[in-house]
Structures are given as structure tokens and as C-alpha cells.
Amino acid sequence: MDLKREYFLATTSQEDLWPKNKDIVLLGEWCKKHTANQQSNSDCQQIKFPWNDFERLDKSIKYCQKTYENVLKVLSIYLNEVHGIEKDKAYWRKIVGYFLTIYIQTLFDKYTCLKDAKDRFESISTISIDQSSYFTCNDALSFYEKVRVCDNLNLQLYGQISEFLGFPIERRINFFDQYQNEITSNGTNKISKTKLSRFLENILDNGKESEVALYVTLIGKKDLFKLSLLTGFKAWPIYSFPQKKYDYSNNQDMREGLNNLPTNDEFERLVLSTLRVNLPYEFLEGFSFIRDGIKPCLISNVPKKIITGVGFLWDTAFSIWAAECAQKGTKIYGVQHGGTYGESEPSYGEIFERSVVDKFISWGWSDDEDVIPLPAQGLFGLKKVKQSKKRNKEVLWVTTLDSRYANFLSHLPFSSRFLEHFNWQVAFWENLDGKVRNSIKIRLYPRDFGWGVKEMLQKKCSGLKFQDNNDSFRDSASQAMMVVLDHFGGTTFLECLSMNVPTIIFGNPDLFKIRDAAKPFYEELERVGVLHYSPESVATKLNEIYSKVDDWWGDQIRQTAVQKFKKNFALTSNTPIQDWARFLRQKLNPS
Template structure:
């Protein structure tokens, strides 16, 4: 008779008996040098048929329960919203929770099939915890305590009255911080604004979109709200009942526990969140559109605001934040259901959903290749990780942690001794109790493990070659940066989860020797080609395969920003601004090599800079040195004041300069050119040309201007490689 250990918490083991570990993650690598009689049960996702079955059953159960929840929540919160509203708020949590419980439930079922008389120890009910929101649920589902709670609930439901123990929950914090803010631009707050939050566009692309699109745009990187502690109202939760009939015992268990485990954000915290977004400087408005790459999948305040906005006609737009390839992504499937438009990355076709359009990935818009550095030697090995407790489908779901680590060991042991000295390993940001560092040190005691203090893109640039042990965004970034890269990844195992276009691309990468289906072959390639890796990488066939992979997986194009501008203008074409009063200086059919050639090619001999700060002064100085045209002054925010920042300019009146120079060229400064341009409409004649750099300059020339004006004088905004 086995003793079933459901988690890695040893207080809940009986080491005197033969232990059956419910999964490999229950017996941590760092604890294995012990005299314990044990057996590890295989995963319920041991083959692709079971994965497909799981995805199908989880989706069916999720839809059934969501439908039944609508009247329950409307009654609880005294509102009258439809299924879409509640899907936006609780849909992602519901799907991931049911998926996780599916894994835990059928693992218990499988264990009882192995030994119907097994024993175990459960968590005392007085110690149960409730997550605050979806983000906290994800953290809980990755640690031991919450999983012990779920297993204990399952045992009780199926009638197994095992002895219990008490345990106080301790937060497992690995130092991941999601509370960063990137851009706060509150100038344009109007009801016809498109608000972008965590769009994954770079700062430069944000600036170009704001200036080129024919409607107001705000771009933010608003941190996720940390909710306060709430008192759990057990009485309220006990009254919440689903009017639904379970079709099997698993669904019966879900229905019995769904409200006990539901985050407080959806029950006790609903009104608090409502007040929170109503008071927020961004979320207090009902905008024309909302665009995000990640916020629909996490932030409770954002989602409740977005749900309310959708009820009032706001268009919800989601963009892919990862590379294309897989036919299934739990977060993308959720976004497709809740949003009016989903923008997928790459050149993958999506014939089954008219909401989906393909555009270049926001994360890779306007990316440029690395500047080539000499005398590089590092082999940067970029690793991923596998959660100890299974979550929604990922590339690594059919690999156990031991198999994944063993592949890394095979790569290391196949590598030549001289090359081992060049290896730098970048572990995944979160360990999830897998003891990844100790695993590496067990077979490579002298290997250098790097921290995340150095930005990954910067580290990639300073490496000679990059090795990835799974298909991830980082590998695609290396291809975009045109950095020698090698991937070992047995993609044929996942053939049923890949788009046909992705399979064809993987076949090509495999044929030219960039992709390998095993770690030994990847290491052997390095042994042969390390010294001539650049020559190997620049082979015509490999470069062709690289470029094709960039297009297939990210949709990367040099005109990517213009494609986004065209698409967004089309999406919101009912309210395009009237631009007849302004003559825009554009040269769409002329190619300019650099900024100097562009400026000299402009019709007109006099230039004024439109701006209100030192940036305008630096632009004036820079442009005056670069071209033969005369800088006649700087227009400040009061418009009437003209030239007071520029020595040698005696003109005091903006109206005066307009009369004397009807063919004047006005160049707006970089950060707020669009705002000032709109303000100027009522002052300038139609003959005056306004150039808005972020909108009107060809992208390479705009980069040159940004690098020169910002980089040289401020050192705080540059075109970043990656």
C-alpha cells in the first residue's frame, strides 16, 4: 500500500511507508539525496490525445459554468450585464482554474487506480486560503500550499477521510515585479481617444503612432493594482448557487467548490474595484477604444473598467504578445472571445475567426539588427522552465522537469572542453521550486550562471552565438537581430499543435542547420563551426530561412509601423480629423539617404521650430548646422512669442513672421508635436507647411533625428537595439 504525497511539503508525508509522488514536482531535486522508498506517478498529459481531450473538456465545462454564473453575479451585485461583460472579468480566471483542477482531479483518480487503498494526509479546512485576484491565483497554483488545499478538497469530495494537519500559508516571493510604469501621457483625454495599456509597442513606435494616426492616442504602462485584504464572507459565498446539472463527477466537484475558491475581486471586492477605476485618471473615462497585449489577462481593475467600457460601445482590441506558431494559446483564445478585434502576429492564417487579423507583432515593430561587435566569445544559453504544478498548455507540457534538465546535461556533455569555458547560462526568471541552478551545478559545477540584472537584449548583443533549448520569443528575437542562433527543439512532437505555416518554417530551419531535434546535434554543430560562426550564419540559405522565420513568426516588416497606422485609422475611420487647413510636407515616392538630404530637399528656404523646451533649441541648432536653410526662430506655447530662445533672432511676433514668410516650413519638436500642431491650426495660413517628425519623416531618418537630438544632448532616449 502506497502513501500518496501530493505536494513537496514534507510535513504531509509519511516517510516510513513507500511513497507514491503524485508528480515529479512533489520530490524536489534539492531534496533527493535521501534514503526514501518512492515511485513517481506519470503525468496525466503523457500523450497528445489526452491533451486534446483535456482542452476540449475544459472548454466545454468553462462555457457551461460561465453561462450559469451570469444571473448569479447580476443578482449578487444588483446589475444587469450579459455574458460578455462577465467573461471579460472572470473568464480568464475561470478557464485557468478549471484547467488546473482538471489536472489535479484526474491525477488523484489515476493514483487511486494504481492503489485504491492508498493513504495520505490533507490540509485542515481552517487553513484554506482565497486568492485576491487572477494574478494571485496564478501564483498560488504554482506553489505547494494552494495545491495541497485543492487536493484536500478533492479527497473530501470523493469521500476519502484522511487525517489532516494545520499549516500557516507563507508567501513564496521570487522577486518578480510587475509594477512598472513606462509612459504617462495625459494631454489628450477625450472620449474619442484610443487608450493603449501595455501594448508592447516600443516608446519610439508609441510616439510614431500618436503622431501619425488621425485620432487621439494615449499610451500607458500602468501597473497592476494590488488589492487590499478583504474579509471573506462565507455566508454570501454559500448562498451563491449555480443552476446547472453536472455531466460527470469532475464537473460536480467544480460546481461544489467554485465559489469557495473564487478570488475576492469578483465577490467581496467588486464594488471596491468599481470605485477604484472610477477615480483613476485614465480609467475614469469611456474611451473610443482600448488596446492591450497583456492587461486583459491579469489586471482586475483594468478588466472591470474594460467590461464597463465595452457595455458603452468602446472597441476592445487585443494584440498578440508572443510569437506565432501554436494552434492553441489559452490567453489568446480568451482575448479572441472578449475583444472586437484580435491582431495576431506573423503570417499565420486564421480562417476560422473573422475577428482575427494578422499584423506585425508590436514587440518587434521597428526592431533593427544589432551593430556588429568584434572579438566576441560568449555562448549565451537561454533556458526556460517548467512549473511543478501543471498550468494551461505550453510547449513543454509533454516534457517532465527531469527530461528537460537531462537534455541540458546532454548538450553540456557533448560540447567540447574549450567551448564549455565560453558558455554563459541565462536561467528563467522564476524557478518555481525546480532548483534549476542546482540542477545545472550537478553536472556543470564550473558553469557561469548569469543574473537578470543585465538586460537580455544587451547581453545577446555581446554574445558570439545564442543557444535556445525551446521555441520561445527570445529565439525569434535573435533571428530578428540577425545574431547567430541555434535552437534544439523536437517540433515534430508538437505537430498537432502547430499551424501548417509554422511546420513548414521549422522544416526549413531544420534543413539549413539552425534547428535541431536533439541537444547533442546542436552541440556538435558548435564544436564544428564556433570559430567560423559568422561565416556559417551568413550563408545565403540560412539567411533566407532566418528572414522567412522572422516574417512567419512575427510578421516583421520594415513598414510595420505604417501598417499599424493604416489599420488603426481604418478601424476608427468614422471620425477622422479634418486636416485640410494644414499642408503636410510628405515625400512618399522619393527615397532619401539621410536627414541632411531630406531637409535640403524641402521646398522653402526658412524653417521655424515648434516647441516649448530645450529639445526645440537643440533641434534648431542641429538643423541649422545640417542644411543650408535658415532657422528664423522657435515658436513657444503662447504662439505669439517667437524667437526668444534663439540668439541672433530679433523677430518678436509670430504673426509678423507669418506675413513675411508665407512659404515657411515649421518643424514640430519630437515629444508633443501633434498637440502643438493642432493648437496652431487657427493661427497659420494654408500655405505654411508643418512637418511632424514622428509622422512625416521616413522611419530611418526619424531614427537619425531621435538619436542625434535626444541621445547626444540628454542621453536618456535612444533607439535601443531590442
């Protein structure tokens, strides 16, 4: 513990809020400006990132899951009281569970880092946001999106936790107008729809009246219509729920009770007390309005089955409707909507999604009787690329990225765990032959999250060419001579395998923990040289096969390993819609 000097703890990268008369301590990498012209904080002391300690990470993930169950229990009772209803924990899990999962893990990361800072420095102060500037999100999705990118929302959370832990507060910032502008500008993007698209949706939007309702499943409109037709129109899509303007003004009386919910655990007390400000409006002030809006759907029809990919993540109205239907006997099927499922140790997303459904439709894998493999709907329509001289000579290097702030705890890259990932990217480039370098074009993740990745790579990887992200990934991959992926578990790998694009993949096993059932498939890919666990190894292999990529990829032994992996994690079919229709008919009319 440092006793002699006075320090200021910076919790975000907003340097204009830092005092000039104290030594600055950075809470983490997210406090740095990752741009070439912003290096003023590079010499500051920094708190050690806690989640590179894998034992600590494991314990914390389990603790957060226990906290989630405890908080959900008392919150369910409270929500019943304020809304004048009697619903069980399973009902509220479907509605508030996703937000609560993210919120608890986000808060626990910040709580842990702040406690570590307080243990290290005795005389250290920080800043907070004035309560008049506090912001409450509308729903779970907006909170998730904003906490990934919005400095002020993160500062609000850091300030609330700092005051809870007894940090001396240097000053309380009041920037309501600036805060509102940032919050609004970092909202989720709404997809603009053509008149034809809206017309087709209005015609097809009959899921609430059908026996099987399909909601945000990643199945395209044409395929949804075919699926409906093949089930005798017993399965129909839902595109929207009744939309009304809700009064999102803060109900202080309704929120104050959150501060008094019972717990003997310090962190649980922090979670419950901060929910008074941070619980989204749609779960309190807007809940009754939304519930009243979906009641006509329950009167006209309750489907036998509901199938959804991200409905419980995206839409409070859907979540309430599905929870009400479940209490009336509807069976709910979740459906996989991307990579990592079945491959990595179960993430917070997979754990939550499977906890709110009766069955889960996977892209090929299964770990119990409740997981049903079906052709991957996210890969419908992908055509195999024929080996042809028409493909260009480019090697497409595809990357991944996420927020500088930790908004989940997992055995995947997140927050400052990406620093090691960046080091591997540079090492890969440095070990490539000149002719291979000349052919490589890198495709960055669509969002930078303030990391300054392009500037970093331009500085450290001289001559590296960048692809325009406006180009379709699938088109670019299908035209490339080869694809290199620098991360495991991504949807992009499954897409490449489905298109039969020559692909090589590498990643850090410390950043991606493979579940036991998937290890044999990964070992096979490693044995045939498709998968690598070091940047040097993959660079050496790429140098070796660069002039004979198609022959290397088409090797029978290698293709056997690739097809085994594909069958288990990227299952496809020549008749995927018919396979899905057959499955639905069987579930509706079991023999």
C-alpha cells in the same frame, strides 16, 4: 491495484507533513526536493504523470474547454443575481474568463492525478488543510502567480479535491500564520516608479478620454507619445484606473450559493463547489466597489477602440471597464505580447485572449480575417547587430522553465514534461567538442520554481559556466558570437532574429506541437540547419560551424529561410510607429 499495504499519498514536497508509519507514494515529480542535499524521497513509489499520453492530453484539453463554457454559463447567471445586474456571457467572459480558464485546467490536472492514485492504491490516505486556514486570492493574476509557486495553495487544492473524491484524510493541517506569510511573500512584484515616470504617466494617462485607448500594449512611453502625436492625439495610453481600498472580508452568504449551482457532471460539480472558497474576492465581494469606481470613466467617454496586450489577464478594473465599453459599442483589439502565438497549437492563453476581443493584432502571422499583422511592438527599437570582431567569443545558451505544478494543459513543456527537457540539455552538453564547451555560457530562466536546475546542471555538466541573470538578455545576445536556444516558440528566438544574432535552436517535437500553418517555416529552418529536433544533431552542427559562425549565418540560402520566418512571426519595420499610426487612423476614419 495494490491491496496489501497502507500508503500515504504525498501531494506536495512538504516532507514534515508526511507520516512516519506508512509507505509514501508521491503524486508526482513536484513532491520531490530537487536539491543536492534532499534526496530522501527518491525511492518512493510515484504516480505516473498522465500528460505524457498525448491522446489523453488532447482529450483533456477539449474536455476542459467544454467545462469552461458550461461553468461560465451558470456562473454568469449567478454573478448577475448576486450583483443585481443583467449582463450576458460575453461580459462575464472578459472579467472572470482568464481566472476560470486557469482554475479549471489546474483543477483538472490535480483531479486526474488523484483519481489515478486512487485507482492504483485501495488503501491510501492523504492530508488536507483545515478550513480555518483556507486562503482566497484577490484576483486572477495573484491566483496564477501563487499556484505556480506556493506549496500551501496547491495543498489546499489537493485537499479539497481529495475530500471531494472520498480519500481518507490522515489529518487536517492548521497553519494559518505560516500560510499567510507564504501567500504574501509569493505575491506579484510591484514595479517601483520614479517621480519622473509617475509625472509622465499622469500627463499621458488620457486613454479613457480618447477615441483609441491603449492599455499594457508593450509599447514604451516615448513610442506611445509618438503614436499619440501621429494620430492627432486620438489614440492615448491608459496607465491606471481609479484605485480604492475594497473590503475583501469573506461574504459567506454570497459564496454559499456557488455550492448549489446546477450540473450533472462530476468534475463540473467539483469546480463549482470549490469556487466557494477559491473564487477571487474581486469577482464577488469587491466587484461592485470596482465597478462603481470605473463608472465616471464611462460617463466622460467611451472610446471607439480599446487595444490591450495583457489587460484582461492583469487587471479586474480594466476588464470591467472594457466589458462595459464593449456593451456600448466599443471594438476591442487584442495584441500579441510574446512568442508561441501562430507557431504552437493554440494555447489556453491565446484561445482566451482571442475569445474576448473583436480583432487580434499579431506579429506577422494570420489565420483568419480577424488577425491583423503589424510590426511587433514587443520588438520595437531592436537594432541589427553588425558582424564584427568586437563581439566576444562566447556562445550564449538560453533556457526556459516553468512551474513544477501543472497550472495549464497544453502541447508545450509544463510540470513533469520538463524532465525530458532536462535530459536533452545534458545530452546536448555531452555531445559538444571541448573547445565549444569552453566557450559556452548558460543563461538560466530567471526563476527556478524549485527544480534545482543549476545544481542539476553543475552535477551533470562539469565545467559549464553560468551567466549572471542581472545582465540584460538583449545586451548579452548582441555581444555573443552565437546564441543557442533549447526550446521552441520563445520570445527570445524572435528577439535574436530581429537583432540578426547568429542563432541555432533545438527542441523536442513531443513537447512542442507546431500548428499546421507554421510547419513550412519550421521545415525551412530545419533544412538550412538553424533548427534541430535532437540534442545530438544541434551539438554536431555547432561543433561544425563554431570556427565560421558569421559565414554560416550570412549564407544567402540560410538568410532567405530566416527572413521568411522572421516576416511571419517577428515582423519589423523601419517605421513601426508610423505603420501603427496609419493603421489606427484607417480604423478611426474608414474610407
